[in-house]
Amino acid sequence: MKRELAQDIGLREGIKRIDRGKIKKAIDLLFTKKAETRLKLYTSTCIHCGLCAEACHFYMSHKDPSYMPIAKVQNTIWKLLKEGANVNNQDLALIAQIAYTECNLCRRCSMYCPFGIDIAYQMAMVRRFCHLIGVTPQYIQDTAHSHAATMNQMWVKEDEWIDSVQWQEEEAREELPYLRIPLEKYEADVFYSVIGPEPKFRSQLIYQAAVIMNVAGVNWTMPATPGWDNSDMAMYVGDYELMGRLKKIHFETALRLKCKKIVMGECGHAFRSVYDTGTRWLGWKEPPLPIIHAVQFYYELFKAGKIKVGKTYPKKVTFHDPCNIVRGRGLQEMARTVVKAFCPDFVEMHPNREHNYCCSAGGGVINCGPPYKKTRVKGNKVKAEQLKRTEAEVVIAPCHNCHGGLEDIIHHYGLNMEIKFLGDIIYECMDKSTHPEE
Template structure:
């Protein structure tokens, strides 16, 4: 592997955090994740990788950087979690800054490399562990930190208050009636077939997408509803930071609303990461082997 070379970048969420912590805190975070939270998959994947390079051509970061070997999935693991293991968690602040840059800006956990690995090594899982360590330390890009904090406080990604949500849906319903007579966007309706959750951006900046979904539901004659309370946003940016506590809280809220309204299924729009948190990662964090009621992607 050639030398790791990148242009310098700054991020207040990472740089300011590293100014205020010591290496003992870093060691404790690494030990907590790698020795306490990680599963047997960690040892299996790390010891199984043959460094064959089959994963390289699957990675869009590798391909878009002129096949620079330091962007290859296996190389990203070697430069992060393997480095931590080699040093027994005794890493420097500069090491953490390097790890954070790799796992937050050079891998989006798409898992495409898993399909190319002859051993089925889940590199996204390994990179996710590094993100989790950075999260516990607080070395997370500021933009992601802000959205995670918004999820913690409001259960949506954009600091949208509940009254703003209700006003927005009412306004969209009025606009929709210009095209469909007596159109309704039902809120808090019990015993509906579908609970539709929206993307945070649909409520604040891309309202036309929410209106289009309402048109589909109305014209198709679907018995549907949306939340009349917090928990309407299906996005879960805590996944990006691997803040598992907040991730589980947000997912639990989605199911709580569905239980309260006694719907038959949850439907969400376009967001692959949110789908993974609702059906897989988030559900398992809550102790469920599978989602308690069907959670369907809009494409399905």
């Protein structure tokens, strides 16, 4: 394994403050004495066959075995099991670097392992270990700090949130004079939550969602208090205690407003956190109220005839299946139904659906910031080739992380493609002439 430690103050300073007692405690808790059964089972079952290699975009791009899924387990968990608390500082920093920046937790490899060994789970455990000993990349740790202080990912203050929403409402009323973004409305059918970056730098998405909601005549609301942000970098840092707080305030806000269901914006990791990881951490088998992703919500509106095709989208499009909503929730066909209705010139990328290659930004990798941009872009040449083969002009990716990741890949490999959210396409092409109250 040839890896250089990145210029990341979080890792470089983190290892200087190492406490061996903490390391021992963390190893006991996560990998040995109190380890979860799954971790023990996976360690005992893996027969070291290397058949997971072709599942990972990092391996497929570099063809270097040290990037294959099980190699990452070998260089992290197995190393910790072998060396225990005596593992040297440099190795600890590299362990963190592998777990945070060379694995997107996309879970594609568990579909390629003959035994279904969940390597993403194991990498998440390594991240939890790194969190417990205090060696984490600075950028993603900062988003976790933001979560802890403000209950959102981007240091958005309470008044700034309300301001952003009302600003988008005002803007959108120029287009649809009857439009409202109802804040703090009780007993609405839909509690709409977004991720921190939407009010921060993608506010047009709130505008577009508002237009779709209003044209479709949905009885909806957004909260004016913390709890509006459904995102969860704490989950990817390994800070599960904080993850629990985030999910709790999100659910409680929806329940305080007595809403019937939560609809989440087009974000993948937040969806994974809300319906799966975070819910489980709070001890619920199922979320306390129904939660659906925007893709499913748009599909249901479309099927109910509440959003209609006004004009078809003129360009050749392809669809990128985000891991957290496709491999994580099977929304691939719903997404395709909507995409195909609006975009007659649709072409599949291969492999697709559950087998799609990851964007290499998810799993918190893009949130680890500039020191690792090259790692994820060069580690996903295979995605660039996959996109290029489609010859499409536009790639639709209903996930924020995928957007960031694909944008970098498209620029780096000179692909000349546009990236759109599903909401972008619907907003642009839907029939907005029908006023639902008329």
